[in-house]
Amino acid sequence: MKIGLMGGWNTDSGASFHTEQVGRSWVKSGHKVTVFSFYKDSFHGTNIIGKDEDYVKRCFTTWSAEPTRLDPRPFLTGDYDIFVAEDHGMFPNDLLGNIFHMIKRKAKTVAVVHDGKLAENPSYWQFDWDAVVSFDKRYMDFMKTGHDPMKLYEIPYPCNPLRKGNKKLKRKKLKIPMDRKIVYMFGPAAKMALDIVPGIDRAGKNFPVTLLLTLKDKPGIDKFNALKKQMKNIKIEIRHEAPDMDRLYDYLHASDVLFFGKGSAGHAVVSSTVFQCLGSGCVILARDSNYVELFGKGILRYKNQADVTKNLTEIFSESKLYEKTLVEADSYVNKNSDKVVADRMLDLFRELLRH
Secondary structure (H helix, E strand, O other), X not given: OEEEEEOOOOEOOHHHHHHHHHHHHHHHOOOEEEEEEEOOOOOOOOOEOOOOOOOEEEEEOOOOOXXXXXXXXXXXXXXXXXXXXXXXXXXXXXHHHHHHHHHXXXXXXXXXXXXXXOOOOHHHHHOOOOEEEEOOHHHHHHHOOOOOHHHEXXXXXXXXXXXXXXXXXXHHHHXXXXXXXXXXXXXXXXXXXXXXXXXXXXXOOOOOEEEEEEOOOHHHHHHHHHHHXXXXXXXXXXXXXXXXXXXXXXXXXXXXXXXXXXXXXXXXXXXXXXXXXXXXXXXXXXXXXXXXXXXXXXXXXXXXHHHHHHHHHHHHOOOHHHHHHHHHXXXXXXXXXXXXXXXXXXXXXXXXXOO
């Protein structure tokens, strides 16, 4: 199959993660994939974190760039019979709209919707997609009011496949002490867990704990630096980096727990962070919110600092709850792996091409 895939690529955004997971799975399965992605001077996300493959064409800006730009030539000369747009709300849609009729002339068109509510921008709605993909029932429920229900397809968000590692070897590689419990946070979202650091500090009364962060945004770095002097029982270490996926998994394998601190949004959302990291073997402790309502018993949750301290004790002690959580996480990952999701999308493409 020949697939044109438009969206984020090699950046730290959730939409880019989805695009990369399905796109690379199709490449591994022998399909011809051409990726159309954002220019490196105007992309969705906060960092470029990977090197582009030879099938990646960077040819447009985000919708908010001044001015917006889109080079039509890669789209018009590309060889594809399926065209997939990932999170097209981030695209310069009026520019894409100028050539969309020519894309439809050569390919079946599929939108993968990442928006958690109906878009307010009228230019978003100008495209007559052959199919529209959403992640779960929450998305399907609101999308029925804005899209033709006969064109809607529910295909789950993909997980990274199971990828376990040796804690001792990774700690040696990263120069992390062997004798401490490591609580890990990364990226700009780490700021959303600032409020529960005192709960981590209380757990540090009974265990030697280091809160390890990989951050590049200065506001987050400043806020965690300010906490260092306030904490009595734990160490806080900040490393100024935005790790790519391989480096991120080194940190996950070296850590005892990953924190995810985002609170509930007022619309449908998924946590790309949890989908990225669930199969690493590092248990996830997440704020109880609608970002993580899909994961059942595959993660641990907290509502307050007392929950944080209690759950960290379970994790550091490697209790039965801890062990069960890891088993449930592996089960979820296997049911929703990148290949499983990518294959379901291929089934949709075959259905479209038959008509």
